[in-house]
Amino acid sequence: MKTVRALLAGAVVVAAPALLVAQENGVEARLEARGLPASLAHSVAAIAAGASARGIPDQPLADKAIEGWAKRVPADRILGAVRHFADEMGNARAAVRAAGVEAPSGAVIAAAAEAMRGGMKPEQVRSVVQAAAAADIAAPGLSVAAALKAQGLGGEQAVKIVVGAMRNHESMAQLLDLPSIAWAMHDEGLSPGDIEHRMLDGGDGGAHDGWRSGDRGSRPSTVPSSGHDHFPGRLTRLR
């Protein structure tokens, strides 16, 4: 039995660096398949492998490089952006870990990084992650908070709205509906401050369900409230 354990331990010790190499090769192959020059793909893959060793997801970094290449950004700027994004995700990972999540998923780290790039502070990220009852709701929660902030709401208010929804045990669908509700209020002519007030306080002097996604009246008028997901009736015009 000791021999078997020694065998497994040896395999792990030797295979761990090999896994990193394999991961790097996977990223590199993916980038080359998208037309990136081999040298650029190799450099990005090396950054991604280093990031991965620090617990940072490598696929968002590959995605960023692909985005830059598609936009015909020069290679040196792509590398700079990828490095910067890796640093951002490192900071985001630290913020998520500060919320008590020892090994955050790549989705949460990427969402936190995007939210922080949008202006959310580490402590705001921490608040959203801590309020998430399940790990899989933290990432969309961060995305929704970032979206609300991008609509003009204050970061603190956006976080309060999302945290409130999580504490009210709103479903994932209801959580993801919050930006639509906020924009419906915008369409009604409410200012970001009024939207914050209404979503946080219900706009009626303290009733806290005025912003709930179950409130049909607050839905965007352009979005049908029923129908099959693929039914054309759900098609929503952007303008």
Add this chain to the structure above:
Amino acid sequence: MTERDGFSANAHRYLDGEPFEELEGGEFAAADRLVADARDYAERIPALDPALDAAVMTAVRSRAGARKRSAVAWLLAPRTVSVRPVWAGVLAVAAALVLWLAPRSPAPAVQGIPASRPVADTVYVRFELAAPAARTVSVAGTFNGWRVGALAMSRDSSGLWSATAALPVGEHRYEFVVDGTRWIPDPTAHAEVDDGFGGRNSVIVVGPKGLVRS
């Protein structure tokens, strides 16, 4: 005890076909009688059946099959395996080499994976851009791997370009690509974010009940 047991050593040699000296009186007669009996017995042995070979080979092959079955049983039976540490290292290196070589082929293209995809649902989204002077317009974003031309837009007589796509629920970033080279954010988007390259990406949040550009 056989009849041969009472013979002298010389008589045993005689019977065995070996050189011998003198035989005691009567031993010759007894030995010759034994030899005659042996010949008689040998003549009475029936001839071998020609089909015997086939029967024997059939039996041999049957035993071979049984050995195969026992080999399977041997493989399936739990047993203690002892390996020298040096072989553990060799096996680990071999495993590492396999892992290193395995992902050489390009990974399958990942398209349309949003930053977060919490709900397995899609919503049809219509993109529109007024660009009367454009020759081609497409939408590229996180939902199609930023592939230029993957979501081509159609132009109407007024110069309004439009395209519809089924997007997974979640947050997506995108831009319009005019004439294949010019990237512009959606002018009607509710908000934009830094794309990290000095440009701006439009953001769309698709919820199960609908969407909003943010």
